[in-house]
Amino acid sequence: MTIATAFLALLESGPRHGYDLKQAYDQHFGVDRPLHYAQVYTTLAKLLRNGLVTVDGVEGDGGPDRKRYTVTEAGVTDVQRWLDEPEKPQQYLQSGLYAKVIGALLTGRSAAAVLDAQRDEHLDAMRELTRRKMDGDLADRLICDHALFHLDADLRWLEHTADHLDELAEQVRG
Amino acid sequence: MTRVLTEMLLGMRLAFAGGRRGRTRTALSTGGVALGTAVLLLSASVPVMLDTRQARIEAFGPFTGGVDVPAGDTLLVGVVESSWHGSDLRGLLMWPETERAPVPPGIPAFPPDGRMYVSPALREALAAPGSDRLRAQMPYEIAGTIGDAGLAGPQELAYYAGNRTLPDRIGEGAYRLERFGAYRVSEDDDTATYVMLGLMVATLLLPVAIFIGASLRFGGDARDRRLAAIRLVGGDNRATLRIAVGESLVPTAAGLLAGTVTYLLVRAMIGRLSLFDVSVFTSDVRPMPVLAALSVAAVIILAAAMTLLGLRGVAIEPLGVVRRTVLWRGRLWWRLILPVLGLVLMYPAFTGGKAETMVTIGVIALLTGLIPLVPYLIPLVVGAVPGGPVSWQLASRQLRQNPVASTRAVTGIVVGVAGVIALNATFATVDVQRKVHDDPADADYSIIGSTDPSPAAMKRLNAAFERVDGVKATTTASYTLYDPATDTYQGFLFVGDCEALDGIADIGRCADGDAFVFGDTGRDVTVKDGPRVAVPAKARPAVLTGSTAQNVFAAVLFTPAAAPEGLSRAGLDFVTTSIRLTSGTPAEKSGDIRAAAISVDPFLQVTNLVSEADRYGAMKTALNIGSTIILLLMGLGLLLDVADRLHDRRRLLGVLAAIGATRATVLRSVMLQALVPVVAGLALAVATGIGLGVVLMRLSEVPVRIDPVAVFSPVAAGAALVLICTVAILLPAARRVTSTEQLQHE
Amino acid sequence: MNPLLIAEGLHKSYGPTTALAGADLVLHAGEILSIMGPSGSGKSTLLHCAAGLTSPDSGHITYDGRLLTEMSDVERSALRRREFGFVFQFGQLVPELTALENVALPLRLDGIRKRAAERRATGLLDRLGLAGKARSRPGELSGGQQQRVAVARALIAEPKVLFADEPTGALDSVSGEQVMEMLTRSARQSGAAVVLVTHDARIAAYADRGIVVRDGRSLDRARAR
Incomplete structure (x- = not known):
């Protein structure tokens, strides 16, 4: 998802000013990374150029903050196309974690220690996310849950790998 | 202290919770405790009842102890003993010799000649339809009612009549009485009845105790889980025990209350009942304080003991219930202690001793001893059939593993059935015995008391009795013979018509004028206080029959025409009228015969040589009612037991169904588990019941005889009950239990 | 600060099965400690031992300077009433008692009068969002509600330690999270330490600190470091 698609989706519910767009974006999409105003206006400029939005009114002095943007027919089609296209599941085949395990085994170091250290790191991260989740609203919770489920999956892989370390070592060295 | 109280209260609170199963459990144990309490309280009232009754009877007893009282301010009395519909009928004829003669307790004044005071029960009987024959026994007009002071019980049949012929009958049935209650007669103890009562109370109470135990254990698994949850939040071991006891306290207390109410109701109605020909006043029924307290204590202790016993072998830990797998050791020796003790204590019954308390305790010990013996049988029975289909394999494993649990509900049936068999068998034998004469040659009734030996008088007597349909009456006059040389008793001289003589001896052909002789009489015989009588040369030999022949060494029998002169009243022994029934039963005819006798002379003594009424009739009724209640109770217990065990093992059964056991297999296995203990238990019950029956028959002095119907009807009832209960539970439960959906629980 | 609860070198076997082979545990006052491990690793046994x-x-x-292993049943029961609270996966509520009575039970076992105990229980149930369910029996409550009743009961006596063994094991993830949040929040409010046994990292993440049990041995990475 790009910032442009997000803006189009936000505008579909009604015309907005640039400032409103930034606020709405930060609230729903930009959990960890709020937008810079520069990003807002370059994106809007690009959308205007491509005919996906129009300016439907200017108030006051006509500065960038005072323009109200409306999504066009083409813009709505764009949003529809984005939603119709499922996200490609990430394959996770290139895992830095796995590489570290193999590295440890190849060099005769303790792969278990690598896994233990990683588990601690993961659990620390999960505890931090859980704390945030308990203090946040539903949106925060869902975002945190997304991360928690992924970390949980990683942890399960860690446990699973830990159970097969001896076997793996034989294969790697053999 | 408050904690202990809180825990008990919590337990009581839990008794009311627990849903349908919990309520069933509370209701059942309440019922069991109530029944037990009522029976115990009634038993505790028996001593007081008998004592007060005895005191009453003694207070109005018109006896002198055989002493001739000189004339003074005395009352002339004559006792008329009769019976009506199997109940004793007591009549007292009286005529005061002075105005200061003693008035009998219960009536305000002496009844005038030809009038009588009657007991309320007799008044009722006289008013009932079909009482003409009763009325004929007492040719007096009713003047009033006898008060309680003159009666042994509310149902007693009695009348106090004024009769001015008494002065003429002194020495012939009438005698002088200085005061009432002067001479105390003790009722003779009846060992057999005493032991039978003991056995009956045991037969009824033991199953009730077992039922109370079983109902308190019902839903025990849920209780144990509950207690485990309480342990987790900090209840210690003693707290769980207190909570469990508190829980059992609710049905115990409610049961004690309900039992007391039942007792009071029975007590209130008791005046209307007549048991063992004994009726009692409600006011006479009150428990001996010590026994009542003991009864209440016994119930409470029993309930608490059963609860604690149910917790034995179960460790309730905070993490759950640990059932210590108590290995079934099946040791025999301690199980034999009680039965052997029982047999030893019953030994006097076989030697003819009269140690009734000992024998009763022995009977109860033997019966109680059955309880631990039943589980011992199960592995033996199961072991006898090692192979068999899967259902049997499942059932036998389960049975072997825990024989005590499998037999818990059955022991009550075993004890009950054993007791019922013993009593039933005895009653049946007594019944058979009752219907035969001591000696088949004897008449059905023998009536003595007339003092006129003239042939005309004897004819009149016969005619008086033969007015009753189906009665053949013959009369003989008998004179005692003695040997003047040695001054010893020798035999009798009889005078009677051919028919009468035929009734007491084998005489062959006979015509008036004949004479017969029995034994070694010599040429002549001597009548005591009478003349010497020559034995006629033409006298033919005859053989005395029946009880007449007993202790007679010699006898001379004369028809009236041959009767020697000078006999008349001198040396007269008895004028005996023998009555044989040609139709009807003694119970039907007795009233008429007694009435006929009284119409001739109120002092005639009618002795029935066959029983008119069943001596144990009331007891039989009580046994039938009692055993029905007990068997129903046992059925209920069994029903719950099967349901409980199904509930406990529903998961296991579900698993069986899931791995492909057919419903039929599962059902057969459950069925076998219920039936095997019953079959084994009933076998034991039959053996014990017959054994006890033999003891009772020995005590009742009847020949030992085992009536198969009496033995096997309780067995059949017990077996049918088990079948019905098991099927009743199994069929509806079958679908539920064998569905694999049970696996989804937990 | 001295630890509240210390377990050292615990061994425990059930017949031929070894559940614990030298497990340790240290719990400080007020902290939430998770015990993680695969099923059969001995983590529940560790909790059961630690709780006596x-x-x-x-x-x-050692609990609060006293040797738990040498206490009698009565002393340990008293400890369970006053100092410990328990939340298990299921089965710890008395099915015959109402939610309110269940929560009040530890106080009543400790001799507190019914009315006072139930007043406190009502307050706690309200805080756990069960105000309308006080008169319901466990069977009439959802799994999540039952566990919240269990949490209320575990906390009613203001214990120093709350032992939770897979408290969300029988729940769906939403009710599981609700229960966990209420458990941790309430525990922090009352200052109770929590020992939380779980195989689920997302549940363990509610703790401040975690140890892992594997093959009956505990790994406390925080101490090892």
């Missing part, structure tokens, strides 16, 4: 519900074959457990 089972006795270890060898090893020592």
Whole structure:
């Protein structure tokens, strides 16, 4: 998802000013990374150029903050196309974690220690996310849950790998 | 202290919770405790009842102890003993010799000649339809009612009549009485009845105790889980025990209350009942304080003991219930202690001793001893059939593993059935015995008391009795013979018509004028206080029959025409009228015969040589009612037991169904588990019941005889009950239990 | 600060099965400690031993300076009433008692009068969002509600330690999270330490600190470091 698609989706519910767009974006999409105003206006400029939005009114002095943007027919089609296209599941085949395990085994170091250290790191991260989740609203919770489920999956892989370390070592060295 | 109280209260609170199963459990144990309490309280009232009754009877007893009282301010009395519909009928004829003669307790004044005071029960009987024959026994007009002071019980049949012929009958049935209650007669103890009562109370109470135990254990698994949850939040071991006891306290207390109410109701109605020909006043029924307290204590202790016993072998830990797998050791020796003790204590019954308390305790010990013996049988029975289909394999494993649990509900049936068999068998034998004469040659009734030996008088007597349909009456006059040389008793001289003589001896052909002789009489015989009588040369030999022949060494029998002169009243022994029934039963005819006798002379003594009424009739009724209640109770217990065990093992059964056991297999296995203990238990019950029956028959002095119907009807009832209960539970439960959906629980 | 609960060198076998082979545990006042591990690793046994519900074959457990392993049943029961609270996966509520009575039970067992105990229980139930369910029996409550009742009961006596063994094991993830949040929040409010046994990292993440049990041995990375 790009910032442009997000803006189009936000505008579909009604015309907005640039400032409103930034606020709405930060609230729903930009959990960890709020937008810079520069990003807002370059994106809007690009959308205007491509005919996906129009300016439907200017108030006051006509500065960038005072323009109200409306999504066009083409813009709505764009949003529809984005939603119709499922996200490609990430394959996770290139895992830095796995590489570290193999590295440890190849060099005769303790792969278990690598896994233990990683588990601690993961659990620390999960505890931090859980704390945030308990203090946040539903949106925060869902975002945190997304991360928690992924970390949980990683942890399960860690446990699973830990159970097969001896076997793996034989294969790697053999 | 408050904690202990809180825990008990919590337990009581839990008794009311627990849903349908919990309520069933509370209701059942309440019922069991109530029944037990009522029976115990009634038993505790028996001593007081008998004592007060005895005191009453003694207070109005018109006896002198055989002493001739000189004339003074005395009352002339004559006792008329009769019976009506199997109940004793007591009549007292009286005529005061002075105005200061003693008035009998219960009536305000002496009844005038030809009038009588009657007991309320007799008044009722006289008013009932079909009482003409009763009325004929007492040719007096009713003047009033006898008060309680003159009666042994509310149902007693009695009348106090004024009769001015008494002065003429002194020495012939009438005698002088200085005061009432002067001479105390003790009722003779009846060992057999005493032991039978003991056995009956045991037969009824033991199953009730077992039922109370079983109902308190019902839903025990849920209780144990509950207690485990309480342990987790900090209840210690003693707290769980207190909570469990508190829980059992609710049905115990409610049961004690309900039992007391039942007792009071029975007590209130008791005046209307007549048991063992004994009726009692409600006011006479009150428990001996010590026994009542003991009864209440016994119930409470029993309930608490059963609860604690149910917790034995179960460790309730905070993490759950640990059932210590108590290995079934099946040791025999301690199980034999009680039965052997029982047999030893019953030994006097076989030697003819009269140690009734000992024998009763022995009977109860033997019966109680059955309880631990039943589980011992199960592995033996199961072991006898090692192979068999899967259902049997499942059932036998389960049975072997825990024989005590499998037999818990059955022991009550075993004890009950054993007791019922013993009593039933005895009653049946007594019944058979009752219907035969001591000696088949004897008449059905023998009536003595007339003092006129003239042939005309004897004819009149016969005619008086033969007015009753189906009665053949013959009369003989008998004179005692003695040997003047040695001054010893020798035999009798009889005078009677051919028919009468035929009734007491084998005489062959006979015509008036004949004479017969029995034994070694010599040429002549001597009548005591009478003349010497020559034995006629033409006298033919005859053989005395029946009880007449007993202790007679010699006898001379004369028809009236041959009767020697000078006999008349001198040396007269008895004028005996023998009555044989040609139709009807003694119970039907007795009233008429007694009435006929009284119409001739109120002092005639009618002795029935066959029983008119069943001596144990009331007891039989009580046994039938009692055993029905007990068997129903046992059925209920069994029903719950099967349901409980199904509930406990529903998961296991579900698993069986899931791995492909057919419903039929599962059902057969459950069925076998219920039936095997019953079959084994009933076998034991039959053996014990017959054994006890033999003891009772020995005590009742009847020949030992085992009536198969009496033995096997309780067995059949017990077996049918088990079948019905098991099927009743199994069929509806079958679908539920064998569905694999049970696996989804937990 | 001295630890509240210390378990050292715990061994425990059930017949041929070894559940614990030298497990340790240290719990400080007010902290939430998770015990993680695969099923069969001995983590529940470690909790049961630490709470005095089972006795270890060898090893020592010190609670508040006292040796738990040498206490009698009565003393340990008193400890369970006053100092410990328990939340298990299921089965710890008395099915015959109402939610309110269940929550009030530890106080009543400790001799507190019914009315006072139930007043406190009502307050706690309200805080856990169960105000309308006080008169319901466990069977009439959802799994999540039952566990919240269990949490209320565990906390009613203001214990110093709350032992939770897979408290969300029988729940869906939403009710599981609700229960966990209420459990941790309430525990922090009352200052109770929590020992939380779970195989689920997302549940363990509610703790401040975690140890892992594997093959009956505990790994406390925080101490090892």
